[in-house]
Amino acid sequence: MDFELLYGIVKIILIATTPLVFAGIGELVTEKSGVLNLGVEGMMLVGAVTAFVTLVITGNYILAFTFSILSGVIMSSLFAFLVLILMSNQIATGLALTIFGIGLSSMIGKNYIGTPIEGLSPWFFVIFSFVIVFFISYFFYKTKAGLILRAVGESHNSAHALGYGVLKIRFCSIIFGGAMCALAGSYMSICYAPMWQENMTAGRGWIALALVVFATWKPGRILIGAYIFGGVSILQMNFQAWGLSLPGQFFNMAPYLATLIVLVLISSNKLRVKLSAPASLTIPFFKGR
Amino acid sequence: MNKFIPIIISRPQSSNLMNVLVPVIAVILTLLTGSIIFSIMGFNPFFALHTFFISPISTSYGISELLVKATPLALIAIGLAFCFKNNIYNIGAEGQLTMGAIFGGGIGIYFYDTNAFWLLPLMILGGAIGGALWAMIPALLKTKFNTNEILTSLMLVYVALLILDYLVVGPWKDPLGYSFPKTRQFSESGRMPLLFAGLRVHFGLIITLVLIFFSWFIFSKTIFGFQLKVSGYSPTAARYAGFSQNILVYLAFGICGAFAGIAGLSEVSGPIGLLYRDISPNYGFTAIIVAFLGRLHPIGIIFASLIIALTYLGAEDAQLFMQIPAAVGFVFQGLILFYLLGADLLVNYKLEFNK
Numbered sequence: 284m285d286f287e288l289l290y291g292i293v294k295i296i297l298i299a300t301t302p303l304v305f306a307g308i309g310e311l312v313t314e315k316s317g318v319l320n321l322g323v324e325g326m327m328l329v330g331a332v333t334a335f336v337t338l339v340i341t342g343n344y345i346l347a348f349t350f351s352i353l354s355g356v357i358m359s360s361l362f363a364f365l366v367l368i369l370m371s372n373q374i375a376t377g378l379a380l381t382i383f384g385i386g387l388s389s390m391i392g393k394n395y396i397g398t399p400i401e402g403l404s405p406w407f408f409v410i411f412s413f414v415i416v417f418f419i420s421y422f423f424y425k426t427k428a429g430l431i432l433r434a435v436g437e438s439h440n441s442a443h444a445l446g447y448g449v450l451k452i453r454f455c456s457i458i459f460g461g462a463m464c465a466l467a468g469s470y471m472s473i474c475y476a477p478m479w480q481e482n483m484t485a486g487r488g489w490i491a492l493a494l495v496v497f498a499t500w501k502p503g504r505i506l507i508g509a510y511i512f513g514g515v516s517i518l519q520m521n522f523q524a525w526g527l528s529l530p531g532q533f534f535n536m537a538p539y540l541a542t543l544i545v546l547v548l549i550s551s552n553k554l555r556v557k558l559s560a561p562a563s564l565t566i567p568f569f570k571g572r
Numbered sequence: 573m574n575k576f577i578p579i580i581i582s583r584p585q586s587s588n589l590m591n592v593l594v595p596v597i598a599v600i601l602t603l604l605t606g607s608i609i610f611s612i613m614g615f616n617p618f619f620a621l622h623t624f625f626i627s628p629i630s631t632s633y634g635i636s637e638l639l640v641k642a643t644p645l646a647l648i649a650i651g652l653a654f655c656f657k658n659n660i661y662n663i664g665a666e667g668q669l670t671m672g673a674i675f676g677g678g679i680g681i682y683f684y685d686t687n688a689f690w691l692l693p694l695m696i697l698g699g700a701i702g703g704a705l706w707a708m709i710p711a712l713l714k715t716k717f718n719t720n721e722i723l724t725s726l727m728l729v730y731v732a733l734l735i736l737d738y739l740v741v742g743p744w745k746d747p748l749g750y751s752f753p754k755t756r757q758f759s760e761s762g763r764m765p766l767l768f769a770g771l772r773v774h775f776g777l778i779i780t781l782v783l784i785f786f787s788w789f790i791f792s793k794t795i796f797g798f799q800l801k802v803s804g805y806s807p808t809a810a811r812y813a814g815f816s817q818n819i820l821v822y823l824a825f826g827i828c829g830a831f832a833g834i835a836g837l838s839e840v841s842g843p844i845g846l847l848y849r850d851i852s853p854n855y856g857f858t859a860i861i862v863a864f865l866g867r868l869h870p871i872g873i874i875f876a877s878l879i880i881a882l883t884y885l886g887a888e889d890a891q892l893f894m895q896i897p898a899a900v901g902f903v904f905q906g907l908i909l910f911y912l913l914g915a916d917l918l919v920n921y922k923l924e925f926n927k
Contacts, residue, residue: 321722361910370921371913374661374722375864379913382857383906389899481899486730493723532738539727543713546724551717569582 292521298405298475300513302327302467302484304412306491307498307505308419309463314495315423316456317436317563318366321377323464324488325384326358330465331472332392335479339398344473351469352462358384359461363454370567381488389481402477408470413506415463420502432456436561439568449568464488486539493542497549499559508545515541578923590919595865595872597918598911599879605907615894623893624886634885636771640843641884643773644669644835644852646877647780648859650787651831653868654824657791658804662825664710664725665832666856667732668703672833673840674736675702677847680758680840681744687761695762696779696837703833704826706732711825715818721825729856740848754848764842776838783831788870796823832856853884854902861909880905 306323313320334351338344362380365371423429432452435442439449467487472479490512498504519534550556606624607617628634648665655662676699683691709728713719741753749756764774791797803810803820810817840851862880866873887901 365910365914369914369917371916375860375909376913378663378860379906379909382861382902382909386899386902386904386906390897390903393897393899486727489723489726493727496720496723530738530742532734536731536734539730543724543727547713547717547719550719553718556718569580 292517296510296513296517297409299517300509301405301409301412302471302475302487303491303494303509303512304416304505305408305467305470306464306488307494307509308412308416308502309460309467310491311495311498311500311502311505312419312432312463313456313460314564315436315500315561316432316453317439317561317566317568318453318457319373319377319565320359320362320380320457320460321374321492322358322362322380322384323460323491324484324486325381325388326355326461326464327384327468327471327484327488328388328482329358329384329391330355330468331483332388332395332468332479333465334469335398335400335472336391336395338400338473339395344403347473348466348469351465353465355461355463355465355468356458357461358465359457360454362461363457366567367450367453367457370569373565373567385482392479392481395479396481398479400473400477403474405470405474408474416502416506423502433561436563439563439566443568443570449570453568464491467491490538490542493546496556497545499549499555500561501559511545512538512541578925580917580921581924582921586920587918587922591867594915594918595867595876595912597915598865598908601911601915602904602908605911606904609903613896620890620894623889625882628882628885628889633771636768636773637885638878638881639773639777641881642877643776643780643842644839644855645859645862645880646873647776647783647835647838648832648856649862649866649873649877650784650870651828651835652859652863653787653791653866653870653873654800654827656863657800657868658820658824659807660714660821660824661722662707662710662725662828663722663857663860664707664727664729665828665859666852666854667725667729668706668829668832669836669839669852669856670729670732670736671706671829671836672699672703673836673847673851674732674739675699675705675833676837677755677758677840678739678744680762681755681847683762684756684759687759689761691759691761692764692841695758695841696834699833699837700830701833703829703831703836705829707825707829707832708822711822715821736847736851737849744847746846752848755846757846758841762841763845764838772843774838774842776835776842779834779838783834784870784874791870800824832859858905861905865908865912880908883908 306327310320310323330351333354334347337350338347358380362376365376366373423433431447435447435449435452443449468484471484476483494505494508497508516538519537522534603621607621610617610620629638648669652662652665676695679695679698706728710721710725713724714721740755744755746754746756764776767773767775767777799810799815799820802813803815803817835855840847844851858880862873862876866876883901883904887898890896890900891898
């Protein structure tokens with residue numbers, strides 16, 4: 284294999300994997316605080332369409348990303364209100380957020396399908412994705428605030444007894460998750476694609492959720508997992524280009540099947556999952572009578 | 573200020589009245605929100621709500637279309653109830669529906685020039701087997717490898733859709749269909765009989781009603797239904813009682829998959845008549861909302877399926893007459909579920925204002 288081709292592949296893998304890293308690390312922070320948000324796909328789509336439409340109207344990249352992140356904050360606050368204050372079932376609420384997000388994004392983006400825009404260079408975001416993973420890793424294991432967040436996810440009653448505001452900390456973690464998912468979406472519609480299409484995230488939100496399990500809730504491993512998935516989905520395109528004789532649909536299955544296989548391998552060790560998952564995940568916190 | 577913020581107090585026992593009332597509250601709140609959204613978009617809210625929720629069902633054709641849409645939703649939702657009652661989160665019904673359509677529809681394509689009474693029953697059986705087999709994968713992964721069924725069942729949706737895509741552009745493509753990605757038509761005896769001449773409502777509705785009655789019988793009259801309920805409320809109690817959780821997982825997934833598969837088959841052999849890419853407008857996902865809105869109860873699911881089917885019809889009309897994208901239907905579905913889950917608080921807690 285010549286160097287030129289290898290360089291090309293590495294470049295594409297870096298560009299294609301970045302949204303998985305953003306969404307994965309956002310969801311990881313949310314889950315670390317003890318909340319499972321299945322709305323990743325919906326928040327990514329709304330983030331993507333918000334960024335795209337803002338860019339088409341204003342022509343301003345900074346505004347596009349700001350509004351997109353704001354949309355993620357609003358979507359995740361809605362989720363936070365339901366699961367934290369009204370103590371609704373987190374799994375069902377997350378599903379509702381995804382269904383709502385799919386509908387809302389295709390409604391907003393209806394007139395913008397196929398509108399041409401000038402894409403932004405992805406490299407700033409590629410580097411930023413590594414920085415944010417490093418930062419979150421540092422935050423969790425080297426700062427007191429990170430320790431408190433993890434404590435809330437492990438045992439909200441103990442954290443509450445020690446005087447920490449469980450709901451406040453969970454709220455912030457959910458908002459951070461929402462903002463990162465929206466950033467992943469806006470990166471896809473402005474840097475990666477660059478265009479808007481209904482359901483353009485094509486299940487990446489769900490793969491990001493699987494990444495958190497793969498990473499056994501450790502930030503650094505999100506990078507490893509994301510690059511395995513990114514690599515698989517890019518390599519399948521290259522296999523196709525190299526003329527491997529299988530219908531295209533079977534190559535397109537690769538990322539989903541890879542997710543499935545990896546999930547099985549990770550979770551078949553019951554003890555490992557039990558030890559690494561936040562102990563209060565999906566359990567609502569009720570401090571009242 | 574604090575006078576206006578209610579305090580949440582847990583009830584000693586969950587309220588049965590609220591259990592029934594909450595879905596009604598959710599629907600009313602959704603209508604209110606909907607009218608606000610329509611006014612912001614510059615429509616008269618009464619006109620908009622009328623276009624959305626009343627005019628689609630003001631003709632016999634409209635009622636028939638409502639039943640056509642409600643049929644698969646109710647059938648999948650009652651299947652999901654088997655899973656959800658036991659806290660098994662199978663969210664891949666869309667994939668099981670697709671596999672049912674592939675297995676049953678495949679039989680229909682193979683016998684495309686045969687007219688025989690046994691063809692439709694064979695296709696229905698094929699649909700049930702296809703859906704059940706596809707649902708067995710997450711069930712097996714959950715019991716043998718402890719793998720979370722939410723993600724595995726969802727990943728299999730994408731795989732099933734790609735398999736369907738491969739079949740309709742590849743080996744099963746209609747040789748006379750030019751380059752359209754669709755298969756041959758099923759023969760006349762491979763189609764669901766229509767219930768009324770000139771209307772699209774078909775025999776699938778009868779199958780759905782029979783299976784809903786069957787499910788009600790299982791839920792309330794059999795040991796299996798009792799086991800599902802107990803292990804849903806308290807897995808520990810179920811374990812002490814000696815119920816095998818693994819068998820419950822296989823049965824729940826198997827029944828749910830079979831129902832979704834039959835729903836998929838009755839779509840392709842009912843209104844559609846052949847296989848192509850977009851056989852389902854997200855019925856498998858929307859049925860999750862139907863199941864929750866219907867409180868996992870057979871009667872509730874029938875009502876919920878009619879309400880949610882109406883959002884599909886209303887969205888189509890809104891697109892025709894008000895130029896609002898049809899995706900507004902999904903927005904309404906999401907809103908209903910939000911309100912339902914939020915108002916669920918009232919079942920187990922009560923609100924009290926400071927005096």
